[in-house]
Structures are given as C-alpha cells and as structure tokens.
Amino acid sequence: MAWTSLILAGIFEMFGVAMINKLHIDRNFKALGLLILGFGASFIFLAYAMRTLPMGTAYAVWTGIGASGGAILGMLIYGESKDWRRIVFISMVLGGAVGLKLIS
Structure with missing residues (x-):
C-alpha cells in the first residue's frame, strides 16, 4: 500500500506542477485551487507512504515521478x-526510481 500511495503522491505532484503552468497562463482562482489541491494531496500521500518506506527512497521516487x-x-x-x-x-530518472523500488 505504501508504494501505491507513493505513486499517487507522484501523480498529484505532476498535476500540481501542471497547475503552476496553468496558473501562470490563466491567473484565475480555479487554477490556484487546483494547484493547492494537487500539492496538498501529494504531500498527504507522501506522508502516508513514509510511514513504511525509508525517507530517502520515498523522497527520491516522489521527486523522480514529479520531475519526469x-x-x-x-x-x-x-x-x-x-x-x-x-x-x-527523463528515462534515466525513471530508471533510478524503478531501481530504488527493486532494492527496497
């Protein structure tokens, strides 16, 4: 369940990053609300995953999914x-995240 939560955290991180760009383009409250929602959900899922997974692994995979x-x-x-x-x-970043999953 921790890995599922971590993947969801990464997906919400991607969504939050996309909303930063959307907010930059549109400058409206909907984009701002979605940005806050995306990053908030990302942090909640990351915190849940870190109850089980080592901090270094969880953070590396989370940032790898978000960045790539x-x-x-x-x-x-x-x-x-x-x-x-x-x-x-980008493939190298994703490969590193998969590698951390394999050794954890």
Whole structure:
C-alpha cells in the first residue's frame, strides 16, 4: 500500500506542477485551487507512504515521478521540446526510481 500511495503522491505532484503552468497562463482562482489541491494531496500521500518506506527512497521516487512526469506533461500538453536527449535523461530518472523500488 505504501508504494501505491507513493505513486499517487507522484501523480498529484505532476498535476500540481501542471497547475503552476496553468496558473501562470490563466491567473484565475480555479487554477490556484487546483494547484493547492494537487500539492496538498501529494504531500498527504507522501506522508502516508513514509510511514513504511525509508525517507530517502520515498523522497527520491516522489521527486523522480514529479520531475519526469512534469517534463513529459510539458512535452505533451505545452509543446515543449521533444529532443531525444531530453527523453533519454527523463528515462534515466525513471530508471533510478524503478531501481530504488527493486532494492527496497
């Protein structure tokens, strides 16, 4: 259950990052509310996961999902660069998160 919570925390982190960009574009209360909701849910799920998982592993996986997911959302939704080198480094971040799962 801790790993499921950690993955959900990462997904909400991605959502929060997307809402930062949305707030930057639109400047409305809906985007602000969704940003607060996304990051709030992310922290709650992260805190729950850290009851069982080591702090270093949980934080590394959480930030890895958030950072790589945010970059992928930027490419898919906001038209950011899809350069092959960028994709390779995103894959490396995700590979590190998977590696931490395998050894935990």
